[in-house]
Amino acid sequence: MLGAQTKFATEGMRKINTRSFVRATRATPREVNRQILLNLVREHEPISRADLARRMEIARGMVTSLVDELIADGSLYEGATVDSPRGRRPQMLFVRTRGRLVVAVDVRFSRTYVMLGDFSGIAIALETFDTPETPETLVAELRVRVRRLLETHRDVGTCEGLGLVVPGMVNNVTGRILNAPHLGWRNVDIRDTLAESVQLPVFVENAPIACALAQMWMGQRGGTDLTDFVYVNVSDGVGTGVVVNGQVLRGVRNTAGEFGHVPLSENGPSCYCGGHGCLESYTSNLATVMRYLGQPFAAPTARGIVEASGLNIDDVIARAHAGDAKAIAAIEATARYLGAGLAVIVNTLSPAQICIGGEIIEAWDIIAPSLRKTIAERALTDVAAATPVVPEKAPSQARLRGATTLVAAPRFAAPNIA
Amino acid sequence: MLGAQTKFATEGMRKINTRSFVRATRATPREVNRQILLNLVREHEPISRADLARRMEIARGMVTSLVDELIADGSLYEGATVDSPRGRRPQMLFVRTRGRLVVAVDVRFSRTYVMLGDFSGIAIALETFDTPETPETLVAELRVRVRRLLETHRDVGTCEGLGLVVPGMVNNVTGRILNAPHLGWRNVDIRDTLAESVQLPVFVENAPIACALAQMWMGQRGGTDLTDFVYVNVSDGVGTGVVVNGQVLRGVRNTAGEFGHVPLSENGPSCYCGGHGCLESYTSNLATVMRYLGQPFAAPTARGIVEASGLNIDDVIARAHAGDAKAIAAIEATARYLGAGLAVIVNTLSPAQICIGGEIIEAWDIIAPSLRKTIAERALTDVAAATPVVPEKAPSQARLRGATTLVAAPRFAAPNIA
DNA sequence: CGAATTTTGTTTGCGCGCCTAACATTAGTG
DNA sequence: CACTAATGTTAGGCGCGCAAACAAAATTCG
Numbered sequence: 001m002l003g004a005q006t007k008f009a010t011e012g013m014r015k016i017n018t019r020s021f022v023r024a025t026r027a028t029p030r031e032v033n034r035q036i037l038l039n040l041v042r043e044h045e046p047i048s049r050a051d052l053a054r055r056m057e058i059a060r061g062m063v064t065s066l067v068d069e070l071i072a073d074g075s076l077y078e079g080a081t082v083d084s085p086r087g088r089r090p091q092m093l094f095v096r097t098r099g100r101l102v103v104a105v106d107v108r109f110s111r112t113y114v115m116l117g118d119f120s121g122i123a124i125a126l127e128t129f130d131t132p133e134t135p136e137t138l139v140a141e142l143r144v145r146v147r148r149l150l151e152t153h154r155d156v157g158t159c160e161g162l163g164l165v166v167p168g169m170v171n172n173v174t175g176r177i178l179n180a181p182h183l184g185w186r187n188v189d190i191r192d193t194l195a196e197s198v199q200l201p202v203f204v205e206n207a208p209i210a211c212a213l214a215q216m217w218m219g220q221r222g223g224t225d226l227t228d229f230v231y232v233n234v235s236d237g238v239g240t241g242v243v244v245n246g247q248v249l250r251g252v253r254n255t256a257g258e259f260g261h262v263p264l265s266e267n268g269p270s271c272y273c274g275g276h277g278c279l280e281s282y283t284s285n286l287a288t289v290m291r292y293l294g295q296p297f298a299a300p301t302a303r304g305i306v307e308a309s310g311l312n313i314d315d316v317i318a319r320a321h322a323g324d325a326k327a328i329a330a331i332e333a334t335a336r337y338l339g340a341g342l343a344v345i346v347n348t349l350s351p352a353q354i355c356i357g358g359e360i361i362e363a364w365d366i367i368a369p370s371l372r373k374t375i376a377e378r379a380l381t382d383v384a385a386a387t388p389v390v391p392e393k394a395p396s397q398a399r400l401r402g403a404t405t406l407v408a409a410p411r412f413a414a415p416n417i418a
Numbered sequence: 419m420l421g422a423q424t425k426f427a428t429e430g431m432r433k434i435n436t437r438s439f440v441r442a443t444r445a446t447p448r449e450v451n452r453q454i455l456l457n458l459v460r461e462h463e464p465i466s467r468a469d470l471a472r473r474m475e476i477a478r479g480m481v482t483s484l485v486d487e488l489i490a491d492g493s494l495y496e497g498a499t500v501d502s503p504r505g506r507r508p509q510m511l512f513v514r515t516r517g518r519l520v521v522a523v524d525v526r527f528s529r530t531y532v533m534l535g536d537f538s539g540i541a542i543a544l545e546t547f548d549t550p551e552t553p554e555t556l557v558a559e560l561r562v563r564v565r566r567l568l569e570t571h572r573d574v575g576t577c578e579g580l581g582l583v584v585p586g587m588v589n590n591v592t593g594r595i596l597n598a599p600h601l602g603w604r605n606v607d608i609r610d611t612l613a614e615s616v617q618l619p620v621f622v623e624n625a626p627i628a629c630a631l632a633q634m635w636m637g638q639r640g641g642t643d644l645t646d647f648v649y650v651n652v653s654d655g656v657g658t659g660v661v662v663n664g665q666v667l668r669g670v671r672n673t674a675g676e677f678g679h680v681p682l683s684e685n686g687p688s689c690y691c692g693g694h695g696c697l698e699s700y701t702s703n704l705a706t707v708m709r710y711l712g713q714p715f716a717a718p719t720a721r722g723i724v725e726a727s728g729l730n731i732d733d734v735i736a737r738a739h740a741g742d743a744k745a746i747a748a749i750e751a752t753a754r755y756l757g758a759g760l761a762v763i764v765n766t767l768s769p770a771q772i773c774i775g776g777e778i779i780e781a782w783d784i785i786a787p788s789l790r791k792t793i794a795e796r797a798l799t800d801v802a803a804a805t806p807v808v809p810e811k812a813p814s815q816a817r818l819r820g821a822t823t824l825v826a827a828p829r830f831a832a833p834n835i836a
Numbered sequence: 837c838g839a840a841t842t843t844t845g846t847t848t849g850c851g852c853g854c855c856t857a858a859c860a861t862t863a864g865t866g
Numbered sequence: 867c868a869c870t871a872a873t874g875t876t877a878g879g880c881g882c883g884c885a886a887a888c889a890a891a892a893t894t895c896g
Contacts, residue, residue: 008579008609008619010824011590013831014664015634016457017643023474024450026854026881029442032836033883036441039434050844056441059884064846081891087843088891161426172429191426201426216433225435228669244662246432251646251768253801258765261798263758266683273798340681347676348766350669380679380691383671406428413431418450418832444852444883451854468873477855482875499862505872506862839896846889852882860875866868 012245014418022417030066031415033058037066038075039412041093046079048090067093074100075411095119099157103146103200104403105164106207107131107138109182109236114142115400116149119160119408121218123397124153135177135188143197160411161201163403164194165210167239171254175204178254181272182236203406208233208357209248209257210402211392212241215355217409218401229351232259233398234338234358236303237272238280242349262344264337269297279344282337285313285359292316292330317363328366335367339374346375346384357392364391430663432836440835448484449833451476455484456493457830459511464497466508485511492518493829513537517575521564521618522821523582524625525549525556527600527654532560533818534567537578537826539636541815542571553595553606561615578829579619581821582612583628585657589672593622596672599690600654621824626651626775627666627675628820629810630659633773635827636819647769650677651816652756652776654721655690656698660767680762682755687715697762700755703731703777710734710748735781746784753785757792764793764802775810782809 033056040055041047049067053060070076079092097119106113108131116125127145132138142162150159168180175191195202205213212231219226227246233239238260242249249256260280261273268277269287281287281297289306290297306312320327342354360367371389379385392398451474458473459465467485471478488494497510515537524531526549534543545563550556560580568577586598593609613620623631630649637644645664651657656678660667667674678698679691686695687705699705699715707724708715724730738745760772778785789807797803810816 008593008613008621009591010621010623010631010666010828010831011668012665012834013828014834015645015827015830016454016832017645017664018454018457018461018473019643021454021457023454023476024447024854026447026852028450029444029446030882032442032446036434036436036439036836039436039439043436048844053844058441059886060845061847061885062883065882084843084892086841086893088845090844173427175426195426203426203428205428213428225437227433227435228674244667245665246435247430247663248428249662249767250429252770252805253768255799255801256646256766256768258768258798261765262680262762263682263796264684275796275798344680344762347679348674349667350671350674350676352670378681378693380676380693381673383673387670409433410428410431412433413428414434414836416430416432417835418454442883444881446883448853466873471873477857478874479856479876480854483853499873502863502872504864504870506874508873837896839894841892841894843892844890846887848885848887850884850886852884854879854881856877856879858875858877861873863870863872865870 016418024417028415028417032417033062034066034070035412035414037063038070038095041076042095042412045094046082046092048082048092050090052093100408101150101153101157101159102404102407103149103159103162103198104400104407105142105162106399106403107164107166107183108399109167112138112141113400114145114149115397115403116153116159117400117404118157119404119411121214121397121401121404123400124156125149131183133184135185135190139190139194139197142194146198146200159200161203161407162194162198163210163406164190164202164204165207165399165403165406166204167207167237169254170204170206170209172205172248172250175202177204201407203410205402205406206239206241206254207399207402208239208241210241210406211357211398212243212248212355212402213409214398214401214405216243216246217405217412226352228349229353229355230259230345230349231355231357232338232342232345234283234285234356234360236285238284238341240345242351244349259341259345262341264340270299272299279337279341283334283341288330288334288360289313289316291333292319292327294326313359314362317359320363320366331360331363331366332370334360335370336374338367339371340378342371342389343375343378343384346387347378347380350384351387354387354389355392356389357395357398359395361391361395434836442835446833446835450835451480452484452488453830453832455481456488456513459494460513460830463512464500464510466500466510468508470511518826519568519571519575519577520822520825521567521577521580521616522818522825523560523580524817524821525582525584525601526817527585530556530559531818532563532567533815533821534571534577535818535822536575537822537829539632539815539819539822541818542574543567549601553603553608557608557612557615560612564616564618577618579621579825580612580616581628581824582608582620582622583625583817583821583824584622585625585655587672588622588624588627590623590666590668593620595622619825621828623820623824624657624659624672625817625820626657626659628659628824629775629816630661630666630773630820631827632816632819632823634661634664635823635830644771646767647771647773648677648763648767649773649775650756650760650763652701652703652774652778654703656702656759658763660769662767677759677763680759682758688717690717697755697759701752701759706748706752706778707731707734709751710737710745712744731777732780735777738781738784749778749781749784750788752778753788754792756785757789758796760789760807761793761796761802764805765796765798768802769805772805772807773810774807775813775816777813779809779813
């Protein structure tokens with residue numbers, strides 16, 4: 001009956017691109033069913049073969065065959081048998097995450113973080129160094145460090161790839177950094193050279209998008225399906241990662257999802273993008289600190305003034321928590337503007353959730369009420385007004401988890417067909 | 419080599435929903451390849467079996483088998499043999515559109531249009547009547563009219579479905595009209611009752627989304643692949659249909675894509691949505707006529723004033739074309755505001771194209787320069803600034819073409835797998 | 837205690853559909 | 867008229883879904 005209904009809907013209907021399609025072969029059904037099974041184990045482990053057969057509505061024989069293949073290639077492993085009320089006791093299956101290593105790299109304005117972790121996101125080692133001026137130096141530095149890391153922890157497992165997260169626009173297919181203003185890098189074909197240097201598959205991605213992917217793939221097990229949501233990262237700038245229909249929104253030439261520059265006011269403060277009154281110019285960490293300092297924000301001079309003041313966003317948050325009324329007011333103002341920006345997102349995209357990352361969420365108790373209030377005032381519908389807004393759960397590792405996801409998630413993704 | 423590259427990208431990577439997945443069967447490869455072949459014929463007709471084999475990189479034997487099936491079920495037909503420089507002359511294949519009828523229904527504020535057409539969008543008959551007050555009356559009216567239409571044109575072919583386009587939010591899966599403010603209808607389960615009445619599969623969709631689908635499926639053959647674009651409909655309100663990654667953006671509870679209510683100014687005119695300074699309150703036909711009348715726009719009273727004036731948007735456009743400076747100024751102002759709204763779309767979604775529909779495009783010569791200028795001023799990147807903005811090509815039938823697409827497109831769409 | 841029952845997991849044979857390769861058809865050409 | 871070159875068809879192998887029988891391991895019950 002449900003099948004008949006979906007036949008009369010255009011939802012999920014995709015047009016086949018006749019210039020780049022993927023034809024099905026006789027091996028295709030197996031690939032598809034293998035991935036479905038793998039994901040069922042991922043979300044329901046521990047789970048038995050018989051349970052999988054019931055969930056997939058296939059015979060147990062096929063499950064045996066598929067599981068054999070997945071165990072052989074190291075995707076699954078067989079645990080102990082478990083008690084059952086009657087009959088033969090089932091053997092439980094698990095996704096193998098231990099010993100499947102990932103090098104996660106987070107390149108930030110001043111420092112670069114390198115983490116060796118496994119598929120579940122657990123850290124084994126963490127290093128940090130000053131971000132080099134040029135991409136070439138970064139590649140050279142990573143070559144040495146990655147080799148040493150993998151050498152040191154050789155007995156832990158084998159590394160399946162390197163995920164690189166950068167603050168800027170990235171072409172995910174070619175692995176080229178298109179424009180990373182904070183680093184001053186433009187049009188850098190980093191993926192292939194880095195892959196050659198470290199002898200690993202390399203995945204490059206924009207930071208908020210990587211965080212959004214982590215949210216989607218490493219979120220709570222068995223929770224709601226987040227197929228439509230937005231990750232908003234508030235730091236020196238305001239970046240967004242948008243997921244629509246379970247896929248990342250990229251737009252032409254990978255320039256989409258720049259909600260940081262929606263205009264909140266026609267004659268607001270000047271922004272680093274060249275515009276005026278952008279969300280970012282009201283809510284970035286620089287803007288918040290400037291507000292606390294009692295100075296008007298203006299793009300070209302703000303960074304210098306803030307650095308000269310010796311204050312950063314963490315200090316302002318600490319003072320707010322200590323009861324400094326000026327600090328509280330500055331943060332609350334930021335929250336109101338941020339709420340206005342989120343209202344635009346809520347009204348245009350209607351996501352199932354908005355997740356906020358960045359230093360500001362340390363002041364969640366202060367910003368949450370203002371966010372909710374502003375969104376409620378500006379939302380067009382009750383649904384939009386009720387959109388959950390949640391803080392990033394593991395803020396300190398958000399980007400590194402994102403980088404890990406870049407390597408791990410493709411192993412579990414649906415195969416592209418047609 | 420390209421295959422190896424895409425392995426290191428997360429683009430197009432989809433997470434499998436373990437609560438509603440589609441398992442592959444041994445019939446799956448055939449379904450997939452059948453649809454690919456069908457689409458290749460659609461975009462390259464006339465085309466021979468040998469050509470198809472080359473494009474799909476499969477043996478000619480398989481093409482023969484697949485084509486036999488598609489001819490048997492009426493999807494394709496075989497044309498005449500054609501001359502060729504050497505060897506056996508190929509037999510050309512075509513998609514059958516003649517004799518595959520569709521009832522397209524466009525429900526608008528005052529009148530409802532019913533068209534009988536075929537899969538290619540060619541009209542066979544067109545009727546119109548006053549939009550009834552209640553959905554029940556509409557269903558009863560359609561029952562009579564559709565039966566009569568199909569009776570009259572019985573020899574032309576068989577009808578494959580009815581597409582219903584309404585001005586408002588629709589749940590495309592359940593076929594329920596959630597909220598159509600202009601009609602005053604809320605939560606109407608119209609699809610199943612209508613399907614029972616007319617004894618046809620019924621597809622229900624929101625008007626701008628249907629227009630976007632028509633743009634994607636009935637656009638120029640062999641042109642650029644429009645997988646990311648936005649359709650903006652400017653009429654009494656401003657509605658948008660957004661397509662991302664080849665799929666319609668719906669959001670939770672089907673409330674997404676309301677770019678008509680992005681705020682352009684915090685203290686702008688009051689809008690029918692309850693907000694202030696929305697794009698719609700500056701650029702709807704009502705707003706443009708009010709501007710020409712020299713009156714400030716305000717949501718509750720605007721419609722009454724415009725109706726009392728006896729003027730509508732078509733009159734204002736006609737006067738502008740006749741040289742009325744006030745009319746030209748009013749339309750140009752609308753274009754500037756619309757450009758500001760499009761700039762938000764361009765910066766956030768980065769679509770490959772924006773298509774504009776509605777009466778206003780009759781004044782395309784007047785609005786185009788202002789649109790371009792405003793977008794260029796506010797775009798964040800060169801890519802965004804260069805986003806093509808084009809007028810709807812068949813404005814008078816846009817919605818009816820959309821309704822037709824609702825029925826026709828699913829026959830050509832990729833099967834959902836995994 | 838042993839047969840019956842129940843549940844899990846494995847093995848086996850069938851058939852659909854991909855895939856290769858040979859074959860038939862139909863034109864031009866030396 | 868044989869040769870070449872192209873299109874379209876037919877035949878056999880082989881992988882894999884699919885169903886059904888079989889083996890294994892536990893509990894229940896006479």
